[in-house]
Amino acid sequence: MDNASGLELSTAATDPTAYGSVVRRPDFGVIITAILNIIFYTSVMLLGISGNSLILRVYGSKPQKTSTHVLIRGLAWFDLMACALRIHNIAYHVAALLGRQLPIFFIATTLASTITPYTSVVLTGAIAVERYDCVCRPRRRLLNPRRAKLLVLGSCLGAVAGCIPYAVAKIFPSPTTIKTALEFQLIPYVAVLLVIAVCYGRVYQTIRKHLKISALSSQGLRTNRSADANTTTRRGNNSIGTSINTLAAQISTDTERVSGRLQPSSSSNTLVVAVVAGPSTSTTPTDAAGDLQPIGRDGEHQPAILQPQPAKGISNDPTVSLQRKTTRMLFVTSVVFLITWLPYWLYVAVALHKYNGADIDDNVLVVVYHCASVLHINNVVNPLIYGVSNRRFRKDSLDMLRKLKPC
Numbered sequence: 138m139d140n141a142s143g144l145e146l147s148t149a150a151t152d153p154t155a156y157g158s159v160v161r162r163p164d165f166g167v168i169i170t171a172i173l174n175i176i177f178y179t180s181v182m183l184l185g186i187s188g189n190s191l192i193l194r195v196y197g198s199k200p201q202k203t204s205t206h207v208l209i210r211g212l213a214w215f216d217l218m219a220c221a222l223r224i225h226n227i228a229y230h231v232a233a234l235l236g237r238q239l240p241i242f243f244i245a246t247t248l249a250s251t252i253t254p255y256t257s258v259v260l261t262g263a264i265a266v267e268r269y270d271c272v273c274r275p276r277r278r279l280l281n282p283r284r285a286k287l288l289v290l291g292s293c294l295g296a297v298a299g300c301i302p303y304a305v306a307k308i309f310p311s312p313t314t315i316k317t318a319l320e321f322q323l324i325p326y327v328a329v330l331l332v333i334a335v336c337y338g339r340v341y342q343t344i345r346k347h348l349k350i351s352a353l354s355s356q357g358l359r360t361n362r363s364a365d366a367n368t369t370t371r372r373g374n375n376s377i378g379t380s381i382n383t384l385a386a387q388i389s390t391d392t393e394r395v396s397g398r399l400q401p402s403s404s405s406n407t408l409v410v411a412v413v414a415g416p417s418t419s420t421t422p423t424d425a426a427g428d429l430q431p432i433g434r435d436g437e438h439q440p441a442i443l444q445p446q447p448a449k450g451i452s453n454d455p456t457v458s459l460q461r462k463t464t465r466m467l468f469v470t471s472v473v474f475l476i477t478w479l480p481y482w483l484y485v486a487v488a489l490h491k492y493n494g495a496d497i498d499d500n501v502l503v504v505v506y507h508c509a510s511v512l513h514i515n516n517v518v519n520p521l522i523y524g525v526s527n528r529r530f531r532k533d534s535l536d537m538l539r540k541l542k543p544c
Contacts, residue, residue, distance in 0.1 A: 167233055167234075168234060170230075170233075170507075171230040171231075171233045171234045172230075172234075174226065174227075174230045174510075175227055175230050175231065177510065178223040178226045178227045178230070178513070179227060181220055181223050181513045181514075181516070181517055182220050182221065182223045182224065182227075184220075184517045185216060185217065185219070185220025185221075185223075185513075185516050185517040186217060186220050186221060188517060188519070188520030188521070189213045189214075189216045189217035189220065189516075189519070189520065190217065191520055191534055191537065191538075192209065192210070192213040192519065192520055192523065193210055193213050193214065193217070194537050195530060195533045195534055195537055196209055196210050196213075197210065198533075198537070202282050203282060204267055204270075204271070204280040204281055204282055204284070204285035205264075205267060205271065205285075205463060205467075206282075207282050207285035207286055207289065208260065208263060208264050208267055208285050208288070208289065209264070209467075211260055211285075211286075211289035211292070212257060212260045212261070212264065212519070213519070215253050215256045215257045215260065215293070216253075216257055216515075216516040216517075216519060218253045219250065219253040219254050219257060219513070219516045220513075220516050220517065222246060222249055222250035222253060223250070223513065224246075225243060225246040225247060225250050226250075228243065229243075244307060244308075247307065248300065248303075248304055248307070251300050251303060252293075252296050252297055252300050253296075254512065254513075254516070255296035255299055255300060255325060256292055256293050256295075256296040257474075257515070257516065258296070258325050258326065258329055258474070258478070259292040259295050259296055259325060259329065260289065260292045261329060261333070261470070261471055261474045262328065262329035262332040262333060263288050263289075263292055264467050264470070264471070265329075265332050265333045265336040265337055265467075265471060266280075266332060266336055267280055267285065267288075268336060268337065268340050268463075268464050268467055268468075269336040269337075269339055269340055272340045272343050272344065272464060273339055273340060273343045296325075299321055299322075299324070299325055302314070302317045302318040302320075302321040303318045303321070303322070305317075305318070306318040312492060315492065316489065316492045316493075319485055319488060319489040319492065320489065322482075322485050323482065323485060323486070323489075326478065326482050330475065333471045333475070337464075337468050337471065340464055340468075341464075344461055344464065462526070462527060463527070465526055466522065466523060466526035466527050469522050469526055470519055470522050470523075473515060473518055473519075473522060474515050477511050477512050477514050477515040477518075478512050478515060480505065480508045480509040480511055480512070481509035481512045483505060483509070484502070484505040484506050484508070484509040487501070487502060487505055488502060520534075
């Protein structure tokens with residue numbers, strides 16, 4: 138966070154990116170603050186680089202690339218760079234422990250470490266748009282893997298353009314340039330907030346509608362199958378009764394002909410009744426039909442009785458289920474983004490209010506500034522969110538880690 142917030146305060150004691158040749162011995166408060174910040178930013182670097190590298194390996198190994206995969210990998214790349222550039226914050230606090238300030242050339246790392254978090258902000262909004270395109274417009278999709286790559290590039294260029302006022306304020310600090318930079322910092326957050334609210338709102342409305350339709354269709358299909366099975370059972374029982382009565386009449390006629398010494402013609406056929414296993418106690422048409430099977434003359438079988446098949450369970454569409462899980466995973470990512478960045482935007486709003494003439498103590502601004510450092514957690518927690526929300530990602534990650542184990 139130190140990369141984007143030194144605009145508002147002009148003193149070296151509170152401005153983490155103030156450059157100069159001032160050398161002073163740190164007091165106890167500065168030492169404690171520097172040590173805690175070094176621990177925090179070192180943890181961000183280690184966890185963020187390893188976690189985002191895992192995301193890149195997992196999604197990069199998939200044979201079929203989708204627009205979702207492209208955007209997730211793009212977000213992981215910029216999160217990885219944002220975590221790696223925390224070396225600037227570590228260097229600043231090490232210099233504070235030594236009673237020194239960073240050389241002027243570190244302004245380049247300050248600008249670079251500002252662009253990457255803002256690119257992550259824009260990409261988070263782009264992922265919300267992709268979810269809307271995937272779920273709400275499945276037959277008229279605007280995004281494909283190639284366009285998703287262009288969207289990642291456009292997000293980076295948009296972040297660079299948005300950071301131009303900040304760069305101007307760092308090089309030519311003045312109340313006007315600083316105020317302009319603060320206003321430009323609020324624009325992407327408000328825009329992304331609106332995009333996330335609108336897109337995910339439409340997505341979840343569509344998913345709920347699909348679930349209701351699926352539930353009604355499943356209930357109606359089960360009812361129809363039950364009615365068809367009952368109708369077929371009655372028809373089967375009636376057909377069996379008719380067949381038995383017909384066979385009994387034919388057997389009686391043949392018996393009378395034999396007892397009366399009637400000689401059947403040579404062209405007459407012989408009726409054969411095949412009796413199989415004994416009567417069953419089952420009431421299903423399948424078992425009843427298996428007890429007695431009439432065979433026509435010359436061994437020709439009579440038409441078979443249609444037997445109903447047991448209704449199979451209705452399974453959910455795997456594509457819809459996968460979309461729902463992926464949407465939930467990316468929605469949680471967006472919520473975490475909004476929460477972790479909220480202290481920073483509060484800090485920007487307070488600083489902007491101060492530059493507009495409000496009477497706000499500098500110590501209040503410093504406290505809010507240090508709380509705003511939690512925004513870097515957003516660059517670290519995405520692998521954890523994917524692992525908790527996505528079983529397939531957990532499995533792929535474990536497989537990838539097993540491959541990385543030394544023999």
